[in-house]
Amino acid sequence: MSDTASERELVVTRVFDAxxxxxxxxxxxxxxxxxxxxxxxxxxxxxxxxxxxGGAWRTCIRDTADGTDYWAGGVYLEIVAPERLVFSFSWDPQGDQPVEDTLVTVTFADRDGKTEMTFHQAGFVSDPSRDGHEDGWRQSFADLAGYLAGGAR
Known part of the structure; x- marks a missing residue:
């Protein structure tokens, strides 16, 4: 595999029953x-x-296995409710890890009362970083599906 920016993009499409x-x-x-x-x-x-x-977002997630906290944040660049979100995404520096400023675009399409979400993230510094994010996002989206199925309102 060659080392190009386009190959370091992540795209995940998922349909939610909501x-x-x-x-x-x-x-x-x-x-x-x-x-x-x-x-x-x-x-x-x-x-x-x-x-x-132009508004900011910030999160802290904790690894329940070892108690490590991971902070991330960014800025909303575009918000078109309920169709599209564009925001920057960056983890706070940890040790000697390079800081990655990535760009996330999420689109939401109505599919007969369900939602087709297309998630796109670009700007990864390496293939392993992209692949790690893909695993994490897919798990998060599974949690989102469960949350929606459990009666989120």
């Missing part, structure tokens, strides 16, 4: 985000959101 307004809200309301944000084995300890153009 209206897109609710799925969109689960991305922009801190109370909703706290219920599903983070991969399996992590708990969202802190979620702050200013879901306005």
């Amino acid at each position: 209206p897109r307004e609710l799925v969109f809200e689960c991305w922009t309301d801190p109370d909703h985000l706290a219920k599903w944000w983070g991969p399996t084995g992590f708990t969202a300890l802190s979620v702050t959101v200013d879901a306005t153009g």
